[in-house]
Each structure stands twice: as C-alpha cells, then as structure tokens.
Amino acid sequence: MSHTAHIRSHRKPRRSASSIVVRTGVAGGVLSTLAVAGAAGYANAAEAEPVTQTLELPTLTADVATQVAQSADATQQAAANYELQAERDAAAASAAKQAKADLAEAKQKAEAKKKAQEEARKQAAARATRNAERTVLAASASVGSSTVTGSSSATGSAASIVSFVKSQVGKAYVSGATGPSAYDCSGLVQTAFKQVGISLPRVSQDQSTAGTQVSLDNLQPGDILYWGSAGSAYHVGVYVGDGMFVGAQNPSSGVVERPLSYDQPTGAVRVL
Incomplete structure (x- = not known):
C-alpha cells in the first residue's frame, strides 16, 4: 500500500x-x-x-415537601394562638363584668346592713331610756313596809287625800279621765288634792316636780310618788302609809292599792 x-x-x-x-x-x-x-x-x-x-x-421533592409542611405547621400554630388569645380576652371581659356586678351587690348589702344596724341602735336606745326610767335608784333604794321610817298615820289634809284615793280603789282606768267613775294616774292624783283645795298640774311630768323632793326612806302619807325621772315621769300615785300606795295603774287593773315593792317608784315629792 x-x-x-x-x-x-x-x-x-x-x-x-x-x-x-x-x-x-x-x-x-x-x-x-x-x-x-x-x-x-x-x-x-x-x-x-x-x-x-x-x-x-x-x-427537589423532599425539600419542597418539608417547606410546605413547615408552612402548614406555622399557619396552624398561628391559628391556635389567635384562638387562645380570643378565649383569654373573652374570659377577662367576663371576669371584669362579674367583678363589677359583685361589687355593686356588695355595696347594696353593706348599705342595707348599715341601715339595719342604725335602726337597731335607735330601738335599743329607746328601750334603754325606758328601762333607765324604771330602774333609777333601784340599787340604792329598797322600799317596802319594813324600810319606810316616815310617819304612817295621816292627819289633816293628808288624811283627807288618803281617804279619798282609797275610796276610789276598784274604779276603771281610762286615759285622760279625772273621775268620778274612771281615772288615769295623774287624773286620780289631781282630783285627790283638789279635795283639800290644792291645784296640781294635769300630767305626770309636771306633778313629779310640783313639790319638794323627798327620799323614799322618809315618806309620809299624802306624798306623791312618781316613776321615771323628775320632770319626765311617766306614772304617779299617792303614798297612803304603811308601805302602801294607791294609783290608777292601767286599763286591766284600774285603781288599786299595792305595796311599794309591787312596783318600786323612782322618787317622791311632798306638796302638803
């Protein structure tokens, strides 16, 4: 080649x-x-x-799937967070509303309690005043037939007054009455002293200061007894001697004669 x-x-x-x-x-x-x-x-x-x-x-499939999954998780977590926050907000609003209602109710109860306490205080004060009028000198005065050292025998005008009030025992008690068939307590005392020409005030408060104040252990027949304090007495009667008194007590008992120990008086005045 x-x-x-x-x-x-x-x-x-x-x-x-x-x-x-x-x-x-x-x-x-x-x-x-x-x-x-x-x-x-x-x-x-x-x-x-x-x-x-x-x-x-x-x-590229694995990376994309991971990103998609992560994005879905993030979206779901965000939604859960929003829902949780909404629930918290709703709970807070409900709690605030309930607290406001509770506060209003507490104020109403406090006002009602305050009013009730004030009313109870007033009633207690009124009772205490009435009781005090009945118990003045209760600890120091022991009045009865055995403790009265004054005269037991009435003479003169005192005897006339004693006789008159004893004769009225058994008659009725009527508020405002001055006899002759019925009396109230001050009406009986006024009418008794009128028998001897002495004019007394009409009501118990004034009669308790109409004469000279005397102690309960030195009473004499014809002395005016009073219950309550001098000048504001709520009941009067006449001492008749021997530790006894006569008075128009109340509608149920009328005019009666009783020992001083039956209803202990607060004080006494002497007009004669």
Missing part, C-alpha cells in the same frame, strides 16, 4: 450540534434527567457518529 493512501482518521469527532432535553419530576419524586444528544461529524461529512450523554439532577 502506498504511504500516500487515504487512511481513516482516529481523531475524536467534532461536536457540530447538540440537543438537550430536561425532564423534571417534582411532586412524584421522579428523578430528573437531562439528555444531551450531540452529533459530531468528521471532517468529511460522510461518516458522522452521534454521541448521547445523560445527566442526573438532584431531586
């Missing part, structure tokens, strides 16, 4: 054209492939040999 004869070239063919196809599978996790097709020709266009090359690209 001649050294000048034509011999096929062993050089690599040139790349004169290329074709690239990219296929990507994201959702299904399919491997992405890149196909590259190239055709290279020898220097003589007659004997061209195609060359094909495949490249694998990394799968």
Whole structure:
C-alpha cells in the first residue's frame, strides 16, 4: 500500500450540534434527567457518529415537601394562638363584668346592713331610756313596809287625800279621765288634792316636780310618788302609809292599792 493512501482518521469527532432535553419530576419524586444528544461529524461529512450523554439532577421533592409542611405547621400554630388569645380576652371581659356586678351587690348589702344596724341602735336606745326610767335608784333604794321610817298615820289634809284615793280603789282606768267613775294616774292624783283645795298640774311630768323632793326612806302619807325621772315621769300615785300606795295603774287593773315593792317608784315629792 502506498504511504500516500487515504487512511481513516482516529481523531475524536467534532461536536457540530447538540440537543438537550430536561425532564423534571417534582411532586412524584421522579428523578430528573437531562439528555444531551450531540452529533459530531468528521471532517468529511460522510461518516458522522452521534454521541448521547445523560445527566442526573438532584431531586427537589423532599425539600419542597418539608417547606410546605413547615408552612402548614406555622399557619396552624398561628391559628391556635389567635384562638387562645380570643378565649383569654373573652374570659377577662367576663371576669371584669362579674367583678363589677359583685361589687355593686356588695355595696347594696353593706348599705342595707348599715341601715339595719342604725335602726337597731335607735330601738335599743329607746328601750334603754325606758328601762333607765324604771330602774333609777333601784340599787340604792329598797322600799317596802319594813324600810319606810316616815310617819304612817295621816292627819289633816293628808288624811283627807288618803281617804279619798282609797275610796276610789276598784274604779276603771281610762286615759285622760279625772273621775268620778274612771281615772288615769295623774287624773286620780289631781282630783285627790283638789279635795283639800290644792291645784296640781294635769300630767305626770309636771306633778313629779310640783313639790319638794323627798327620799323614799322618809315618806309620809299624802306624798306623791312618781316613776321615771323628775320632770319626765311617766306614772304617779299617792303614798297612803304603811308601805302602801294607791294609783290608777292601767286599763286591766284600774285603781288599786299595792305595796311599794309591787312596783318600786323612782322618787317622791311632798306638796302638803
């Protein structure tokens, strides 16, 4: 063979054209492939040999799924936080409303209690005043037939007064009456002293200061007894001697004669 004869070239063919196809599978996790097709020709266009090359690209499915899941978790957490905050706000509003209602109710109860206490205080004060009028000198005075050291025998005007009040025993008690068939306590005393020409005030309060104050252990017949304090007495009677008195007591008993120990008087005045 001649050294000048034509011999096929062993050089690599040139790349004169290329074709690239990219296929990507994201959702299904399919491997992405890149196909590259190239055709290279020898220097003589007659004997061209195609060359094909495949490249694998990394799968994006796992990263995207993770991001989607994280985004969903974040959204769900945010929604839960909003719901929790709304519940807290509602609970706080309800608690504030209930606290306001409780405060108003407490104020009303406090006012009612205060009024009740004030009313009870007034009633107690009134009772104490009445009781005090009945018990003045109770600890220091022991009045009875055995403790009276004054005269027991009535004479003169005193005898007339004693006789008159004793004669009225058994008659009725009528408020405002001055005889002759019924009396109240001051009406009986006033009418008795009128028998001897002495004019007395009409009511118990004034009769308790109509004469000279005398002690209960030095009484004489005809002395006026009173219950309560001098100047504000609520009951009067006439001492008749021997530790006894006559008085128009009340509607149920009328005019009676009783020992001083039956209803202890507070004080006495002497008019005669």
